[in-house]
Amino acid sequence: MQKLGWPFLPGRNIRIERAAGVCLFTDDERQIIDAAGGxxxxxxxxxxxxxxQAVADATRNYTYVVPPWLTPSRQAMLDVLGTxxxxxxxxxxxxxxxxxxxxxxxxxxxxxxxQAIGQTxxxxxxxxxxxxxxxxxxxxxxSGHPGRKEGLQHALPKFPEVASPYPLRCPLGSFHENSGQYYVDLLADIIASEGAExxxxxxxxxxxxxxxxxIVPPEDYWPAAAALCKENGILLIMDEVMTGFGRTGSAFAHEHWQLNPDIMISGKGMAGGYAPLGGVFAREEIGQAIEQAGFQVMFNTFGAHPAACAAAAEVLSIMVEESLVERSATLGAYLHKQLQDTFADHPHVAEVRGRGLFAAIEVVANRESLEKFPRASQVSGRIVATGLNKGVFYYGGGTGEVRDIVCMGPPLIITESETDQVVSTLAASVDEVVAKV
Ligand SMILES: Cc1ncc(COP(=O)(O)O)c(C=O)c1O
Known part of the structure; x- marks a missing residue:
């Protein structure tokens, strides 16, 4: 048999035989708490x-149907989404x-x-x-993700870029009271320099x-940024692929600021990992204008796959029946309290942040100066690896100048005692790694 390269680039590759609830089980029956929910x-x-069962039924009963047509599973998904x-x-x-x-x-x-409305x-x-x-x-x-653009910069289409709010490292000072306005002003500047038109x-x-x-922006950032877009005829597209469908303790994260995005994007939690699915949701007026102009919104062959829509219909119904958005808020508050209690005075944790059951810590060499560990020390990668050895899977984060981030986004059914384990293992993993840097 030919030896195949998997993954495409070599990396740590463990084998999971099965998974249940919040846990993964390896081929040697090691139990891992999936604190990253994949x-x-x-x-x-x-x-x-x-x-x-719903996925199997859809596959059996109408294996593949072109995306614009309805199937019972697509209808079921639309019904739960709309209701x-x-x-x-x-x-x-x-x-x-x-x-x-x-x-x-x-x-x-x-x-x-x-184009359709004449703003050509x-x-x-x-x-x-x-x-x-x-x-x-x-x-x-x-994307503001330098790591994933390396080696491609010469060929990428160009988009204007504005600084993301990062209250911990706001140039005005950490958590400065004017940081929201500061980042909104930067958005205003870029709109002016590129030309709103x-x-x-x-x-x-x-x-x-x-x-x-x-990273949660300052409270006044989004209302002002959204208003700025509206005043200038700029559509607000909210990417809720990671934050959508309950992750941050509300149905969608933009609801924390009562925003009205023109277009919203989802993925990940929409079908809960049972099948691949992404969603684009737009205002009626946008659909109508494109329709009248006669432009195409071409489907991907596997977009709205009947089995994926079946998964989404069930997953989103379970979320409603088991009040998992509310649970994300309450268990999220518990997770954040445990993280705060554990890391509030930790010399190497600059911030515990997030909302609901989406949380992260930023690990630093010096908490006062916010000095980072050298990139070469690969601190967050080592923390994730250490956590995995101790039986908890965290999600490493950061890119470019943002580094040594460890994220958590466990299944919304996680219990308090499992949450305690996630937090205590994180503390032990951070301590073990920083002691060796
Ligand atoms: C916010 C956000 N947008 C988009 C994507 C890309 O989604 P996918 O990996 O399903 O293509 C991701 C994936 O991590 C994401 O977190």
């Missing part, structure tokens, strides 16, 4: 029979097979819309300095995902 995906936990999840303003739905495709589609929809000069989309939107050339380029949209995560490590 890649912050597994919202309702692993191994739900009911979801597996329990989507804001009333977002009525047009386009499904992809993941977050990257959804972001790419959303960018094209924004450009199409501006609006060809630019503003991205931010810390953030992640996907793997294609356009979504990688608009040339800008189609602003693409951002409401709470920054693993690239920044659950």
């Amino acid at each position: 890649a912050i995906v597994v919202n309702v936990g692993h191994g739900r029979e009911r979801v597996a 329990h999840w989507l804001p009333e303003t977002l009525s047009r739905v386009h499904c992809t097979s993941g977050g990257t495709e959804a972001n790419e589609a959303a960018m094209k929809i924004a450009l199409h819309y501006q 000069q609006r060809s630019k989309i503003i991205g931010r300095s810390i953030g992640y939107h996907g793997t294609t050339l356009a979504t990688a380029s608009i 040339n800008i189609a949209a602003f693409l951002a995560e409401p709470i920054i995902g693993s690239s920044g490590g659950a």
Whole structure:
């Protein structure tokens, strides 16, 4: 048999035989708490029979049907989305097979819309300095993720970039009271320098995902940034691939600031990891304008796959039946309290941050000066590896100048005692690693 290279680039590769609830089990029967929910995906936990059954039924009963047509599973997903999840303003739905495709589609929809309404000069989309939107050339380029652009810079399309809010390291001072306005002013500056009349949209995560490590902006940032977009005819695209569907303790993270995005993107938790699925949700007016202009919103062959929609319908129903959004808020508050209690005075933890069951710590060489450990020390990678050896899987984060981030996004069914284990193992892993740096 030919020896195949897997993964494509060599890395740590353990073998998981099965998973149940919040736990993964290796081939040698080691139990690992999945504090990352995979890649912050597994919202309702692993191994739900009911979801597996729905996926099997869809596959058996209507294996593949072109994306624009309905199937019972697509209808079931739309019903639960419309009844329990989507804001009333977002009525047009386009499904992809993941977050990257959804972001790419959303960018094209924004450009199409501006063309359709006669704003033909609006060809630019503003991205931010810390953030992640996907793997294609356009979504990688608009991402604030230098690590994932290395070796590609010469070929990437260009997007204007504005600084992401990063209160801990705000140039005005850590958690400065004017930091929200500071970052909004930077957005205003870029709109002025690029020319509002040339800008189609602003693409951002409401709470920054693993690239920044659950960075929550200052409270006044989003309301002012959203208003600025609106005043200037710039569509607000919220990437909720990581934060959507309950992860941050509300249905969607933008709701923390009562925002009204023009387009919202989802992925990950939408089908809870049971199948690949991404979603683009847009205002009615956007769909209508594109429709009237006769532009195409082309599907991906596997977008809205019937089995993935079946998974989403079940996962999102379970979330409602078991009040998992509320649970994300309450268990999230518990997780944050435990993290604060553990790390409040820790000499190497600069910040515990996040919302709901999405949390991260930023590890530093010096907590007072915020000096970082040298990149070569690979502190967060080592913490993740140490945690894994101790039986907890964390999600490493950071990119470029943002480093030594450890993220948590466990299944929303995690218990208090499992949460305690996640926190105590993290503390032990941080201590073990920094003692050796
Ligand atoms: C905020 C955000 N957007 C987009 C993506 C890309 O989604 P996918 O990996 O499903 O293509 C990710 C993946 O981590 C993400 O976190």
